[in-house]
Amino acid sequence: MPPSFSMPVPSTIKHAAGALRAVLRTALDIALPQLCPSCRETVEGRGLCASCWSKLSFITRPYCERLGIPFVYDPGPGILSMEAIADPPSYNRARAAVRFDEISRALVHALKYGDRLDLAPMMGRWIAFAGRELLAEADALVPVPLHWRRLWARRFNQSAMLAATISAESGVPIAAGALKRVKATVQQVGLSRAERGDNIQGAFKVPDAGKPAVAGRRLVLVDDVLTSGATVEGCAKALLRAGAANVDVLVFARVADPGRTSI
Numbered sequence: 001m002p003p004s005f006s007m008p009v010p011s012t013i014k015h016a017a018g019a020l021r022a023v024l025r026t027a028l029d030i031a032l033p034q035l036c037p038s039c040r041e042t043v044e045g046r047g048l049c050a051s052c053w054s055k056l057s058f059i060t061r062p063y064c065e066r067l068g069i070p071f072v073y074d075p076g077p078g079i080l081s082m083e084a085i086a087d088p089p090s091y092n093r094a095r096a097a098v099r100f101d102e103i104s105r106a107l108v109h110a111l112k113y114g115d116r117l118d119l120a121p122m123m124g125r126w127i128a129f130a131g132r133e134l135l136a137e138a139d140a141l142v143p144v145p146l147h148w149r150r151l152w153a154r155r156f157n158q159s160a161m162l163a164a165t166i167s168a169e170s171g172v173p174i175a176a177g178a179l180k181r182v183k184a185t186v187q188q189v190g191l192s193r194a195e196r197g198d199n200i201q202g203a204f205k206v207p208d209a210g211k212p213a214v215a216g217r218r219l220v221l222v223d224d225v226l227t228s229g230a231t232v233e234g235c236a237k238a239l240l241r242a243g244a245a246n247v248d249v250l251v252f253a254r255v256a257d258p259g260r261t262s263i
């Protein structure tokens with residue numbers, strides 16, 4: 001007879017049932033083939049299928065040394081993009097593992113909304129590789145924080161998950177609690193560049209307890225996607241105001257042409 005949970009159950013049985021469920025869930029994870037987050041084909045192991053993998057667009061040099069935006073041709077060493085010259089950000093340098101396109105968007109969404117937390121180590125390793133020069137000079141990682149209400153609803157912060165792998169790969173520690181999201185911003189999707197800036201204005205703050213981890217230190221912000229850059233700009237401003245010596249940015253995917261690409 002299957003156990004009934006409508007009747008009072010002694011706590012030892014409850015614990016045993018919980019443990020059994022955990023074991024079954026692990027067994028199911030092993031038994032069920034994973035789906036490619038992009039095309040939903042079944043895949044051996046984890047991550048993308050071979051076809052989607054081959055279409056993923058990794059960002060390599062030549063790129064703008066400031067913003068990490070890939071160049072179509074090599075303009076020579078040290079040349080910056082028009083964007084970096086016309087509208088320089090508060091942060092020093094940004095690097096991204098891949099271009100934001102259909103495949104990387106599927107990975108980001110699967111991690112963020114689809115509970116595919118198993119993708120975080122793979123994505124984090126790619127970020128660590130793309131940002132190896134920045135990480136070599138960094139004192140600590142700062143994941144872009146979620147507002148507590150969104151964290152509560154989603155149960156995890158995807159940026160913190162990525163930062164955990166980057167920290168393990170690079171040995172750079174995470175400055176936990178260095179930055180807080182004090183304003184619940186609306187989703188950036190569908191907002192213009194100016195609206196994104198207004199939305200993020202005053203959203204981030206270094207709490208008093210976080211100041212020793214920030215002042216005089218070289219920090220690397222970690223986020224999943226960089227689109228207009230308004231979010232990391234808001235974070236960088238707050239960290240620099242609190243005395244950070246340098247702020248760089250590492251993301252999984254970036255919009256390579258912010259003027260024309262939309263989410």
Ligand SMILES: [Zn+2]
Pocket residue numbers: 036037038039040041048049050051052053
């Ligand atoms: Zn696929």
